[in-house]
Amino acid sequence: MDKFVIRGGNPLLGTIRVGGAKNAALPCIAAALLTDEPVILENIPQVRDIETTRKLLTAMGAEVELGYGRAQHRTTISCRNLASPEASYELVKTMRASTLVLGPLVARCGRARVSLPGGCAIGARPIDLHIKGLERLGAKITQDHGYVEASAERLKGGEIVFDKITVTGTEDLLMAATLAEGETIMQNCAREPEVEDLANLLIKMGAQIEGAGTSTIRIKGVNKLHGAKHAIIPDRIEAATFIIAGALTGGDLNVVGCDPQHLGALLRKLEETGVKTKQTADSVRVMGDNPLKAADIVTEEYPGFPTDAQAQYMALTTQAEGTSIITENIFENRFMHAQELVRMGANIKIEGRRAIVRGKSPLSGAAVLASDLRASASLVLAALVADGETIIDRVYHIDRGYENIEEKLRGVGAQIRRIGEILPKKAAVRA
Ligand code: UD1
DSSP states (O other), rough: OOOOEOOOOOOOEEEEEOBBOHHHHHHHHHHHHSSSSEEEEOOOOOOOHHHHHHHHHHTTEEEEEEOOGGTTEEEEEEEEESSSSSSSSHHHTTOOGGGGGGHHHHHHSSSSEEEEOOOOOTTTTOOOHHHHHHHTTTEEEEEETTTEEEEOOBBBBOOOOOOOOOOOHHHHHHHHHHTBSSEEEEOOOOOOOHHHHHHHHHHHHOEEOOOOOOOOEEEESSSSOOOEEHHHHHHHHHHHHHHHHHHHHOOOOEEEOOOOGGGGHHHHHHHHHHHHHEOOOTTTEOOOSSOOOOEEBOOSSSSSGGGGGHHHHHHHHHSSSSEEEEOSSSOTTTOOOHHHHHTTTTTEEEEEEEEEEEOOOOOOOOOOEEEEEHHHHHHHHHHSSSEEEEEEOOOOHHHOSSHHHHHHHHTOEEEEEEOOOOHHHHHHHOO
16 A cells, blocks of 8 residues: 655745646446537546546446546546446445446436445445435335346436435436436525536537526426537545645645636635635635734535535634634545544544644644545645654555655655655565
């Protein structure tokens, strides 16, 4: 298992580029299941979750072609023949978003068999809302041996009111409804930019969708969708991670290739902490030369403060003067980074869904364990300002969602390197 070795103390200076959004790329790849014509996607990040989705589609009979060289972020997916509309536990267990294939498969093939994702480190994360929604569209659902089976000769449009806002749930049902007979109205939908990006691809494929990006989406089902070409939006969470890194290290960092309009809640909060930023249409320059002040956050659905940037923001508050209260509203168990930050010297108390961070405490390098994707990012950020060397274990979590983060950070002055596991001699011979 790879580890990161990070030596803290350097301010981040220069320009860092943001890639395509993993969370938009995942549903867009799944959308290719809806047509027998090729779908060409650009600005696809090269991260582990994307690789898992490619494997998922290939196992069903799809042809997935990867771009090389300058076109390395392009993928062409052709789902002409889908021999087996199934997503196995082996793949689903490593990535919950695999559930995104459920809706498109029933819509296109009339049946789907998808493993239940089970729990994950940040909470139970059920998929009941995906299932309820598909039932509203006329699918027959059964569950056994850890799998959900859905079938419908043809889905029928209907009214879906989500009991709770769900991002992948909205995306899954949006895809399903594009091929249903008649009109579907979905209420209390997720308004995340990734939902809108998926809708834009589906519209290019011939779908009739209105209202994506708002809480009510209307879809008029069509008989067939066709191929299309689409460029994925920039990753707002990768951008948020770099912006926080610039602020935390007292650097002067230009985060380019992002969309500041998707970062409103974070940028407003940073202003409160005393961080100066300058924006253009596709960049945010962050100047961290002021002392940081404490500021509370509450994570919410978009356009609120994103739960996916909560851990990184917590690293920042350890270096801010005063007490910051961080309330996590979306997932019930998303403070695992806190105990690792405490091992580095932070003063953090967890009370249910609230973390109370008292700053500013000097951080010192330590051996720490990454527990999930965004928790790993927060440990990297803390290590950049810690005294001495930090070793972060289990960085495969970070590889799920960040493309070459160590190279990108090294390019702006961070001292970070990746080391592979050193196997004992005998084991190495056997391997
Ligand atoms: C997506 C993002 C993830 C982000 C999360 C919240 C992708 C691939 N992942 O995850 O990075 O952290 O949104 O912004 O886009 N819930 C139910 N029943 C369901 C579905 C969800 O109770 O059927 C609950 C979840 O347990 C959670 C809340 O609803 O408490 C929100 O989850 P959801 O928006 O579905 O998260 P994901 O789409 O899995």
